[in-house]
Amino acid sequence: MGAHPDDAPCSLVVRSPPRPVGEFRSGVRATFLGTSSVLVRDEKTTLLVDGFFSRPSLPRVATGRIGPDRRIIDVCLSRARVTALDAVLCAHTHYDHALDSPVIAQIFDAPLIGSESAVTLGRGYGLPDRLLVPAGDGQTFVFGDFEVTLVRTPHSPGDIAPGGIDIPFTPPARYKAWRSGQSHSIFFKHPAGTLHVHASANHIPGKLDGYRADTVYLSIGRLGKQSERFREEYWRETVHAAGATTVLPVHWDDFTKPLDRPLVAPPYLMDDIESAMEFLIRRCRREGVALELPSLWQETDPFGRSRPARD
Ligand SMILES: [Zn+2]
Numbered sequence: 001m002g003a004h005p006d007d008a009p010c011s012l013v014v015r016s017p018p019r020p021v022g023e024f025r026s027g028v029r030a031t032f033l034g035t036s037s038v039l040v041r042d043e044k045t046t047l048l049v050d051g052f053f054s055r056p057s058l059p060r061v062a063t064g065r066i067g068p069d070r071r072i073i074d075v076c077l078s079r080a081r082v083t084a085l086d087a088v089l090c091a092h093t094h095y096d097h098a099l100d101s102p103v104i105a106q107i108f109d110a111p112l113i114g115s116e117s118a119v120t121l122g123r124g125y126g127l128p129d130r131l132l133v134p135a136g137d138g139q140t141f142v143f144g145d146f147e148v149t150l151v152r153t154p155h156s157p158g159d160i161a162p163g164g165i166d167i168p169f170t171p172p173a174r175y176k177a178w179r180s181g182q183s184h185s186i187f188f189k190h191p192a193g194t195l196h197v198h199a200s201a202n203h204i205p206g207k208l209d210g211y212r213a214d215t216v217y218l219s220i221g222r223l224g225k226q227s228e229r230f231r232e233e234y235w236r237e238t239v240h241a242a243g244a245t246t247v248l249p250v251h252w253d254d255f256t257k258p259l260d261r262p263l264v265a266p267p268y269l270m271d272d273i274e275s276a277m278e279f280l281i282r283r284c285r286r287e288g289v290a291l292e293l294p295s296l297w298q299e300t301d302p303f304g305r306s307r308p309a310r311d
Contacts, residue, residue, distance in 0.1 A: 032294035045144035067171030090114030091199030117181025124168030193303030221251035224272030
């Protein structure tokens with residue numbers, strides 16, 4: 001990187017504090033695992049959105065071929081204390097969402113659920129057909145007490161690898177082999193509350209009307225590079241449409257850096273996270289919505305923030 005101040009990473013750094021005891025009052029726990037990877041579970045069921053741990057370096061992504069790193073995947077699953085998994089839910093098939101997803105599905109013999117591209121991707125990795133589950137628009141899957149609904153929404157503007165994965169391939173491969181395919185927004189309905197993971201910063205007017213969520217994990221990837229009008233519409237069609245009371249921004253970290261270091265925002269040339277965060281702070285304050293920057297590895301109760309602690 002050059003010496004221009006715009007190239008410097010912004011000061012947004014998140015460390016992982018020790019996990020507080022006795023905070024899971026609703027019975028549901030959620031763990032942010034970098035980019036848009038979010039682990040959601042209760043006593044009986046464990047579900048993973050995306051699952052991207054290998055995070056190859058920028059030089060490797062730019063000039064070489066990339067693939068899942070099984071050692072890193074195992075370390076990350078262990079650190080997140082994942083011992084069983086009921087499904088991997090694929091938001092879309094870019095490498096920063098789906099590089100490791102089929103491997104994780106295979107480790108736990110769990111279905112990989114997503115677009116036709118996700119199915120083709122899984123096939124290339126060697127997943128058996130019984131674990132490859134295409135999701136129709138608005139289709140709901142039941143896992144224990146969770147109802148999970150995948151809704152088709154567009155990818156954020158500036159798709160780095162547009163199109164679908166039509167032919168199975170086996171990694172390693174160039175990063176552009178992981179084409180976006182159809183993107184999904186993912187809703188979790190549980191007796192304890194409703195949760196929404198919106199993994200790519202874009203929207204279709206009215207598309208998410210009727211889908212409620214107490215808490216939204218909201219992608220802000222490239223949101224800082226969009227117009228104020230775009231951001232306002234994005235807010236209205238996601239957080240406002242869901243009637244959410246809590247927002248946790250995701251996809252704000254530099255995903256070419258490994259997960260064993262504190263997360264940092266990407267360089268300004270790649271994204272403008274500060275501007276997106278300023279927008280969210282302003283918007284949340286105006287509408288009385290709680291804004292929480294999720295900490296890597298830290299399990300939280302996505303529905304328990306307003307309730308008194310019980311130890
Ligand atoms: Zn993407």
